[in-house]
Amino acid sequence: MQDRPLSPHLGIYRFMYTMALSILHRITGLWMALGLAVLVGWLCSAAAGESDYARATSLLGSACGRILLLLWLAAFCYHFVNGLRHLAWDAGVGLERRAARISGRIALAVALIGFLAAACLLFCRHLGSP
């Protein structure tokens, strides 16, 4: 028997909300795991001494650092809200097709609102103070 080809999968399947939200959950989870390492590094710098802490803080406070922090904040917001969706599913709630579609939209909307609110609060207050 000649080697049978594998039928196309990822390349042809319609990228629906189901896959999109699921892969986004994974990506944000991975990204936050990376963020955890940075957080630990920042705490270590605090333990290491004043100069190390000042350097770490200025690094995170730079334009690049702020963009990364914003990305971590966005990841946290989505992962948290979609995590609640997963908890509901594991409790047997919201598994119907229609409910899953609606909850997906709500999760995205709530994550976006939460992210914008938190970003405004953190960054605007920071801008206001000297």
Added chain:
Amino acid sequence: MAEFTLPPNSRIDKHAGKHHAAAAGATRPRTFRVYRFDPASGQRPRVDSYELDMATCGPMVLDALLKIKNEVDPTLSLRRSCREGICGSCAMNINGVNTLACTQSCADLGGGEVRIYPLPHLPVVKDLVADLSNFYAQYAAVKPWLQARTPVSPDRERLQSKEDQEKIDRPSACILCACCSTSCPSYWWNGDRYLGPAALLAAYRWIVDSRDEATGERLDALNDPFRLYRCHTIMNCTEACPKDLNPARAIADIKRMMLERTH
């Protein structure tokens, strides 16, 4: 392990596709792009395009495929039987979603081209015919039959209440078309060890059957990081099911039963 790209022998040869133009005088032409693979040719898969006159074609995608096979290109291979959504033979990927060609109307696909591929991530036998051996083996692995030890007098049936029957009513309606399992990314990457939504829906159907007495053994058999727990509630299965069943709910219920019996 997840292989996101196709192996070299499976990649579509973009230059090999043949075009079959509509007959002269076609009033409502529509193009169908169909995946083709001929094991005898020794060549890679290709995508042929067929222009059909929808004015002389039946309403369903299966009608279009049979029109191609009967009138344009008899070399096209596909499975079909009942043409009314009960046999599950003509499951395939149509415009990116797994469904039955016989119950999918061409008009519901909007305008434009119709893209038809075999069910995803399976070995292709020929054209739209994919090898479902692994899928059937997984179905057999969940022992889809009644297991009861309590003797019943030969002149009596095993009775169950109307409520108990209703629990298995919907899951029993599965036609094993494989639309759900082959829509699941988790099944694509781990189809050798993850049972997939169809087999798990079948397992669920026997787990909740009030007459079945092997519930514990059935749950034991599923208690495995891969067989059951590769389900990450992506929900592609429930979205794809042409019979409107809910494998995702069945799997979530099994996971909860696993949890409940340990407490």
